[in-house]
Amino acid sequence: MTPATGTVPAGDAAGPFLPDGVGPGRVPPGRRLVEAVSDGFVVAKRNLIKVKRVPDLLVFTTLSPIMFVLLFAYVFGSAIRVPGVNYREFLMAGIFTQTVVFGATITGMGLAEDLQKGIVDRFRSLPMSRTAVLVGRTAADVVNNVVVIVVMSVTGLLVGWRIRSSVVEALGGFLLLLVFAYALSWMMAVVGLTVRSPEVVNNASFVVIFPMTFIANTFVPSEGLPAGLRTVAEWNPVSAVSQAARELFGNTGGQPVTSDAWALHHPVIYALIWVAGILAVFVPLSVRSYQRAAGR
Amino acid sequence: MTDAVLAERLVKVYGKVRALDGLDLQVPEGRVLALLGPNGAGKTTCVRVLTTLLPPDSGRAEVAGVDVRKHPDRVRRMIGLSGQYAAVDEHLTGFENLDMIGRLYHLGRGPSRVRARDLLAQFRLEDAADRPVRTYSGGMRRRLDLAGALVARPRVLFLDEPTTGLDPRSRTDMWQVLADLVADGTTVLLTTQYLEEADRLADRIVVIDHGRVIAEGTADALKAQVGGEVIEVVVAAEKDLDEAGRLLSGVGLGAPTVEAHLRRVSVPVRAEAVASTVLIDALRRFDAAGIGLLDVGIRRPTLDDVFLTLTGHPAEQGRDGSGDSGGAARPVDSGGQDGSGVPDLPDVPGAGGRDGVAAR
Numbered sequence: 269m270t271p272a273t274g275t276v277p278a279g280d281a282a283g284p285f286l287p288d289g290v291g292p293g294r295v296p297p298g299r300r301l302v303e304a305v306s307d308g309f310v311v312a313k314r315n316l317i318k319v320k321r322v323p324d325l326l327v328f329t330t331l332s333p334i335m336f337v338l339l340f341a342y343v344f345g346s347a348i349r350v351p352g353v354n355y356r357e358f359l360m361a362g363i364f365t366q367t368v369v370f371g372a373t374i375t376g377m378g379l380a381e382d383l384q385k386g387i388v389d390r391f392r393s394l395p396m397s398r399t400a401v402l403v404g405r406t407a408a409d410v411v412n413n414v415v416v417i418v419v420m421s422v423t424g425l426l427v428g429w430r431i432r433s434s435v436v437e438a439l440g441g442f443l444l445l446l447v448f449a450y451a452l453s454w455m456m457a458v459v460g461l462t463v464r465s466p467e468v469v470n471n472a473s474f475v476v477i478f479p480m481t482f483i484a485n486t487f488v489p490s491e492g493l494p495a496g497l498r499t500v501a502e503w504n505p506v507s508a509v510s511q512a513a514r515e516l517f518g519n520t521g522g523q524p525v526t527s528d529a530w531a532l533h534h535p536v537i538y539a540l541i542w543v544a545g546i547l548a549v550f551v552p553l554s555v556r557s558y559q560r561a562a563g564r
Numbered sequence: 565m566t567d568a569v570l571a572e573r574l575v576k577v578y579g580k581v582r583a584l585d586g587l588d589l590q591v592p593e594g595r596v597l598a599l600l601g602p603n604g605a606g607k608t609t610c611v612r613v614l615t616t617l618l619p620p621d622s623g624r625a626e627v628a629g630v631d632v633r634k635h636p637d638r639v640r641r642m643i644g645l646s647g648q649y650a651a652v653d654e655h656l657t658g659f660e661n662l663d664m665i666g667r668l669y670h671l672g673r674g675p676s677r678v679r680a681r682d683l684l685a686q687f688r689l690e691d692a693a694d695r696p697v698r699t700y701s702g703g704m705r706r707r708l709d710l711a712g713a714l715v716a717r718p719r720v721l722f723l724d725e726p727t728t729g730l731d732p733r734s735r736t737d738m739w740q741v742l743a744d745l746v747a748d749g750t751t752v753l754l755t756t757q758y759l760e761e762a763d764r765l766a767d768r769i770v771v772i773d774h775g776r777v778i779a780e781g782t783a784d785a786l787k788a789q790v791g792g793e794v795i796e797v798v799v800a801a802e803k804d805l806d807e808a809g810r811l812l813s814g815v816g817l818g819a820p821t822v823e824a825h826l827r828r829v830s831v832p833v834r835a836e837a838v839a840s841t842v843l844i845d846a847l848r849r850f851d852a853a854g855i856g857l858l859d860v861g862i863r864r865p866t867l868d869d870v871f872l873t874l875t876g877h878p879a880e881q882g883r884d885g886s887g888d889s890g891g892a893a894r895p896v897d898s899g900g901q902d903g904s905g906v907p908d909l910p911d912v913p914g915a916g917g918r919d920g921v922a923a924r
């Protein structure tokens with residue numbers, strides 16, 4: 269029996285079968301970082317191969333925003349009037365925001381599925397970086413979101429949406445949407461690793477996300493809401509992201525913000541504060557959940 | 565000799581269930597140990613602790629001299645794990661699965677690919693290598709999963725119920741694959757519900773129940789303790805059951821099992837005895853006693869037989885029973901139970917008992 273104390277010197281226990289780089293010794297921090305990045309890429313690649321082979325998920329996550337664009341543009345658009353701006357232009361930023369918020373559930377569902385199928389167990393038994401599965405997952409979901417945003421932009425342009433700002437501002441708007449979605453992905457990662465069932469992730473998030481994206485200025489200006497609800501909507505980060513995107517795309521029709529809420533006067537800053545806050549809380553939390561995650 | 569795997573007084577409690585209750589284990593380098601026990605005995609929990617997936621509540625575990633709690637990352641570089649369910653990605657091809665694992669072991673891009681192709685050839689998956697795993701059969705998925713555990717040529721291999729859920733043909737295939745592996749000198753810890761599997765693959769068998777070791781030894785030693793083959797008879801008339809039990813306890817080892825609803829009585833024979841001789845001897849006695857029989861037979865011992873002999877309760881029974889009934893190995897004492905030679909057993913559904921352990 270080997271004594272419990274002390275460490276095994278590198279190479280000592282490495283048998284003749286071990287290839288280079290596989291052994292019980294310590295890994296220097298620099299190499300560890302390189303490995304972590306490479307691990308993240310390997311996992312992201314794996315997730316993207318899956319999207320390629322099973323495009324259903326991508327198709328449906330893209331179809332539903334297209335449906336929303338068409339429904340709101342042609343059904344509600346005929347009844348809803350937003351002062352000073354074409355409703356279809358007003359609408360697009362909101363639908364972009366709603367779509368990326370819903371898109372974050374894919375992160376949770378993907379992790380829950382991996383957990384259920386024992387794939388997380390396999391990953392956890394490998395000497396890979398402890399964050400790679402999460403980094404790879406969330407990174408792949410950014411790629412997903414880019415595809416979805418492109419498809420939606422084209423649909424929007426077809427129904428009369430126009431970007432009326434500069435290229436830089438417009439790119440800034442898309443970037444903000446992606447960054448906000450990225451933060452939410454980490455939040456959903458915790459949900460996925462906790463509830464362990466893709467279906468439950470889907471249903472649970474629906475119950476939260478639907479009101480979250482509707483009690484906001486996504487589809488209608490928040491000014492008209494009853495007092496209590498209006499305050500919620502004004503400080504809802506979804507409103508800030510919608511407002512910021514709307515301004516960055518030049519879709520406000522030059523109308524000033526009538527609300528007194530600081531959040532709507534500084535939507536970009538307010539949205540970025542949320543992004544930072546979510547990441548600060550949920551990155552460590554999801555790493556912890558991952559390490560404790562038990563398959564079946 | 566160093567132990568490739570060492571566990572000392574491992575404890576893991578889930579609520580009221582003591583999944584591991586002071587488990588001790590040693591697997592010497594290059595040996596194969598089978599952890600034998602029914603569902604819920606603590607086998608998977610044990611493997612999860614040893615493979616760094618689960619921290620124990622107390623106790624100590626080492627793999628190749630490295631503490632699993634203090635240096636999980638170093639342990640992970642030396643082990644391979646193939647779990648109870650094939651943990652392969654359905655949407656990736658067989659090659660992509662193995663290549664990914666190689667990359668995550670940091671073998672490097674080129675060597676990962678070479679290793680993946682080699683393993684696919686070794687596991688007869690070449691033809692399916694570039695097809696998504698979703699098109700694979702259950703047996704092929706298991707082989708791929710096992711190949712995944714071997715990517716980095718681990719010093720210690722953990723296999724959690726490698727053949728559960730496989731059809732008999734795939735199971736025999738898998739046994740051949742495992743036997744080859746074992747012949748290469750890899751240290752293996754495998755868990756199983758099948759005595760036959762443990763017998764075939766392992767040098768030593770550890771029987772566990774309620775998270776504790778209840779018996780340990782070579783397959784032969786275990787058989788000497790629990791008996792070899794089992795002879796069984798089905799009596800024509802129910803009234804003859806007690807007498808049949810008495811007669812069989814005279815020829816076999818330990819207390820016979822009586823399954824009243826099937827009118828069946830069975831008893832293991834001593835390991836050194838020839839079962840057919842014992843059966844003929846028993847038949848003469850039945851004949852002399854004038855007991856009519858509908859069926860007679862010889863079968864190999866199952867996990868249930870082992871449990872019955874070691875603990876006095878069948879494998880399935882232990883789950884809802886009192887916590888300490890399976891605590892320690894009970895000396896095998898033939899005809900020991902209240903004079904009748906018939907253990908005090910409720911009706912156990914026959915079919916489940918005969919195939920090892922029925923699914924719960």
